[in-house]
Amino acid sequence: MTSSPAARSAASGAGKPGAKPGTPAPAALLAWYDRHRRRLPWRAEPGRQADPYHVFLSEIMLQQTTVKAVGPYFTGFLARWPTVSHLAAAPLEEVLSAWAGLGYYARARNLHACAQAVVARHGGRFPDDEAALLALPGIGPYTAAAIASIAFDLKASPVDGNIERVVSRLYRVAEPLPGAKPRIKALAAALTPAQRLGDFAQAMMDLGATICTPRSPACSLCPWMEPCAARAAGDAALYPVKAPKGEKPKREGAAFLAVRADGAVLLRTRPDKGLLAKMTEVPSTPWGPKPEAPEAHAPLKARWRALPGAVEHVFTHFALTLKVLRADLHATAPAPEGHRWVTPDRFDAEALPSLMRKVLAHGGIE
DNA sequence: TACACGTGGTG
DNA sequence: TCACCAAGTGT
Numbered sequence: 001m002t003s004s005p006a007a008r009s010a011a012s013g014a015g016k017p018g019a020k021p022g023t024p025a026p027a028a029l030l031a032w033y034d035r036h037r038r039r040l041p042w043r044a045e046p047g048r049q050a051d052p053y054h055v056f057l058s059e060i061m062l063q064q065t066t067v068k069a070v071g072p073y074f075t076g077f078l079a080r081w082p083t084v085s086h087l088a089a090a091p092l093e094e095v096l097s098a099w100a101g102l103g104y105y106a107r108a109r110n111l112h113a114c115a116q117a118v119v120a121r122h123g124g125r126f127p128d129d130e131a132a133l134l135a136l137p138g139i140g141p142y143t144a145a146a147i148a149s150i151a152f153d154l155k156a157s158p159v160d161g162n163i164e165r166v167v168s169r170l171y172r173v174a175e176p177l178p179g180a181k182p183r184i185k186a187l188a189a190a191l192t193p194a195q196r197l198g199d200f201a202q203a204m205m206d207l208g209a210t211i212c213t214p215r216s217p218a219c220s221l222c223p224w225m226e227p228c229a230a231r232a233a234g235d236a237a238l239y240p241v242k243a244p245k246g247e248k249p250k251r252e253g254a255a256f257l258a259v260r261a262d263g264a265v266l267l268r269t270r271p272d273k274g275l276l277a278k279m280t281e282v283p284s285t286p287w288g289p290k291p292e293a294p295e296a297h298a299p300l301k302a303r304w305r306a307l308p309g310a311v312e313h314v315f316t317h318f319a320l321t322l323k324v325l326r327a328d329l330h331a332t333a334p335a336p337e338g339h340r341w342v343t344p345d346r347f348d349a350e351a352l353p354s355l356m357r358k359v360l361a362h363g364g365i366e
Numbered sequence: 367t368a369c370a371c372g373t374g375g376t377g
Numbered sequence: 378t379c380a381c382c383a384a385g386t387g388t
Contacts, residue, residue, distance in 0.1 A: 060384095064386095160384045161385085163384090202384095214381080215376090315370095316370075316372065
């Protein structure tokens with residue numbers, strides 16, 4: 001009975017008069033979303049309008065970052081800076097230290113700049129206009145469309161990794177990413193309904209995150225099973241097609257862990273630009289293909305001893321092996337120019353990336 | 367267009 | 378173990 005063509009058609013929402021068989025119907029996805037939507041800290045209750053600042057904050061944090069990782073950061077930021085005006089008034093150093101551990105630190109710098117721009121250009125209210133959103137720092141095509149649709153219910157088609165996957169499977173897009181992005185964007189825009197824009201965008205993302213997953217999609221549970229070309233072909237897991245990736249280079253270096261008798265560690269702030277810009281670091285040699293002789297790079301004269309083992313850390317575009325050299329100094333040792341002594345109880349006020357936490361832990365600090 | 371830019375989880 | 382992946386943007 002329920003497996004009859006008519007029943008399947010009706011269940012997919014594709015059986016309405018005028019709808020071609022095999023056309024993914026927004027109504028079917030929205031009906032699924034109404035039953036299975038995820039409850040997330042930044043989401044409004046069903047039928048309620050989301051706070052644009054909450055949407056903005058979550059969207060920036062969620063760029064290339066898992067929902068699980070974002071959760072506590074979102075809650076913490078919102079408690080500390082309840083509105084975009086509060087965030088704009090905060091010192092950048094505090095924003096960076098609150099962001100520490102979440103990665104992609106340019107996001108935090110742009111988040112802060114964006115908050116200030118919202119105050120300066122728009123009186124502290126996010127513009128309900130995709131083009132104006134796109135003009136703000138840190139907000140690209142995806143995030144502008146996401147805020148426009150989710151916070152303001154405007155007609156916009158955000159395309160993130162989830163939606164790329166869903167659409168590439170629906171239409172069995174053979175062209176590899178990233179070349180296929182324009183086509184996928186156009187297909188996604190053509191799917192977008194005229195009503196419930198925010199729900200539709202979030203439904204697409206929830207579908208990608210919970211049903212249309214990268215490895216083993218749960219096609220049998222999908223509201224768009226019937227119109228999906230990849231499901232029909234039985235090869236959904238092969239999409240999206242991606243261009244092959246190059247090999248990840250290796251870099252090596254040595255970190256100087258200077259520890260004072262009172263437990264303070266010698267730290268400094270990284271340069272304004274480049275990797276981990278403006279974040280706190282343990283002084284180190286440059287990181288290169290070959291390890292350099294460390295002596296010339298030591299921040300101060302001391303008896304440096306190599307600790308056993310090394311710290312391994314994988315960045316997006318290279319893998320790093322850091323030896324750790326430790327020196328113990330008396331409690332009155334002065335900090336060299338550009339450096340500072342920081343006791344472990346003050347680490348939370350520092351913008352310490354995970355790599356530097358690893359270096360400290362390798363030396364038995366904390 | 368292609369690369370720089372973090373981190374933690376997973377099959 | 379390790380390659381891949383997660384609500385991308387800036388240059």
